[in-house]
Amino acid sequence: MDQRKKKYWLITTEYPPMYGGGIGTYCYHTAKMLQQQDWDVTVFVPSQYSDTNKITTTNGIRIVEFSRYKTKVEAFLGPETSLAFEFANVIREFMETEGLPDILESQEYAGIAYYILQFKHLNYPLFNQLKVVLTLHAPSFLYYEYNRVPAMQLPYFWIGQMERWCIMAADKLNAPSAFIVHAIKPFIPDLPEVTVVPLPFEQSQKTQLDNTTNPRDNWFFFGKLTPQKGIVPLLKGFRELWLAGWKKPLFLIGGGNHYYHPERMDMQEWVNKKYGNEIKAGKLIQLGSLSPAQWKEKTRNGAVILIPSIGDNYPYTVIESLINGNIVLASKQGGQTEILVNKQNGFLFDHNEENSLEKQVHVINDLPIEQIREIRINAIKSVEERHNYQNVYAQKLKVIESAAALHHANRPFPFVTQSNTPQYQITETGKKDLLSIVVPFYNMGAYVNETLESIYSSDYKNIEVIVVNDGSNDQGSIEVLKTLQNKYQFTLVEQTNKGLSAARNKGVQHASGEFLAFLDPDDTVQPTYFSKAINILQSKQNVFFVGCWAQYFERSTGSWPAFIPEPPYLLYHNMINSSALIYKKIAFTKNGWNDAALEYGVEDWESVINLVKNGWRGVVIPEKLWNYRIRQTSMVRNFTREKLLFSYRYIAEKHAAFYALHAVDLTGLLNANGPGYKIDNPTFGTDEHIPFNNNRLIKKAINYIKKKPALRKRALYILSKIKK
Structure with missing residues (x-):
C-alpha cells in the first residue's frame, strides 16, 4: 500500500516573515493547516535579489525562494508578466526532479499562475497533468476600481487580463467570501463555479480578556492606507465627530507608502495635508506599520478596531481583531459581514447610509460595559468556531477533491471573452494531418534559402510547400527561386505583382492540407514550431490558429512576446505574430483571407480580427519559435503615421459592429495610453519604454x-x- 505523503505546492507573492499582508497570512495558515493534516507542503515565493534558489524548512514546511530573473524574460516582459513566467520555470524544474504535486494552489493576484496554466492548457509535458486550485484574494482588476487606479492604463489593464484568464483556466476556484464572488461577477460574466471556504486561522494561546479595562478608550484604524480600505470616508466621518464634540483620538495603524493616483502622491502625504490640523491637535495619531506583536501590545487592554473598507474580500484584520477580544466596527461592504453580526460579536455600518459610521460610533460608546464584555466574548468564539483548522480543512479537502475530479487534459482552451465555436463539416478540412505552408515571394532571393531550409528542417514532416512568386522583377531572385525549386520540389505558383495579401490568398487556393501556415521569405522558424502548433490544434477543438513569440535577428537582437488575441486589446493593437501563424485551414478559408485594400500592411492583423470576430479563436505558444528578420527596407520599417492611421481607420470601419461591442473599453485604452500603433507590448506602461x-x-x-x-x-x- 502506498504510504507516500500527498504533495501540496503553494505559489504566492507573499510569505512571512519576508512579507506581511492578507495573502501572506493566508498562505502561512494554509501551509500550517495542511502540514498538520500530514501533507508534504512546499511554498514557492520569489526572492527580490537572489539568482539561485534558497530552500529552507520551517516547522515542517519547505519554503523555496527563487530568483525572479533567472530566465531573463524581464527584458521583454513587464515585471508582473515576467514573474508569472519565472513561477512556471521554477515549477517546471521541481516537477522534472521530484514529479508532480497532488495539488498546486495559486492566488489570482497579479496573475502569477498565468504561464503555469498556459503550459497546462497547451499540453506541455507534466503541466498537462497538473491539478490547479485558484484562491481568490484581491484581484487587481477589482481593487483598481476601489483604489481609483486608472485601470485601463498599461500595464494595469494587462495585469487584470492575466488575472481574469487565470480565473477561467484553473481546475477549481475557491474564495473566503461570497462577497468577492459577487463583486467580480460583472468583470467575468462567465465566471466558473466558486466554492466559499473560510480562511484558516488558529493561534497558539487563547485570549484572556481583562474585564477591568474598557476597550472604548482606544479607537484604532487597522489596515493599509488606501482608498479601498476606506481611509477616505473614515477620516471624513471622524472629522465630523470631532467637530461635533467627540474627544477621543483615532490611531492609524498601517503603512502609507501607497500611491494615491488621483492626487499623484502617497496616501501618507495626502493624510498629512488633508488632516494636518487634526494631527497637530493630537486627534489623529499615526503609528505607521506595526508587526503583529506590536499592534497586539498596543491593543492589549482592548480597543475598538475600525475596518471601514469600501470593498473587501475577507480581511484577516477582522479575524485577528475579533480573536484578540477587540470590538470591531466594520463596513457592510465586504466579506466581514459573513462573520460579523451587528451588536452580537461586533458592529456594522453602511457607506450607503448617511452618517452611518458616526451613528454606530455613538452606539458603541453608549452601550453598558456588560454588553461590551459579552460582545467581546462572542467575538472570540465566532472566530474559533468558523476559522479553526479542522473545520476549514474539511471544506478545503472538498475543493481539492473537486479539482482532481474536474481536471482533464483535453478540456476546451479557456478564453476570457466567450464566443460560439463555428460549426463546419469534416470534409471541408483538407487532407488529414497535412500542413500546407505558403511562402509569398517578391525579389527575396537573398533570403529565401534560409526560409526554406528552416521549413524543411522542421520535425513535422507531413508538409507541402507553396511558393507564390508575386511578379518578381529581380533576375537574381528569379534564378535563386528556380534553383531552390529543383532542390526542394515545392509547388511554385506564378502571378503578376498584386501585393502581399493577394500572394498569400493565392497560395491558400493551391493548399490541400488540413492545416495551413504562412512564412515570409526572409523569416525562419524553429524546428519544433509546426509540430507544437499542430499538437494544440489537434487536441483543442475550440482552437483554430496558433502563434508564438518572435526572436528578432539581423538588425536587432530583441524579442517580441505575443499573447492570446482577445478583445478589447486585440482591437486596440496587434498582439500576435499574425504573419507566421499555423491554422486549421477551414478557419482561414471561412474568415481569414487577407484584405488587399490594406496595401500599407497590417492585413494579417485584420485577418486575425475577422477570425476572432467570427468565433475562430487562437492561442500563443510562449516560446521564441519564429525568427523575424529586421531589414532596413522591410514593409514594417517603412510604416508612417499616416499609413497606420489609414489602416487602423479602415479596419475599424470594416468591423464597426465588433468594435462597437467593445467601445467603452477601447475608449478607455485610447484615453489612458494613446494611439494603439504606438504600443508594442501591453506588459509595460507607456512611461516604461x-x-x-x-x-x-x-x-x-x-x-x-x-x-x-x-x-x-x-x-x-x-x-x-x-x-x-
Missing part, C-alpha cells in the same frame, strides 16, 4: 528608493511634475 528601464541595477535602485521615505517623496514629486 525608457532604454535603461529594464536594467536590473535600475530596478534595484527603484526598490531602494521605495523603501526610503525621503527619497520616495522626492521621486514622486519629480514624477508629478514630469506628468504635468
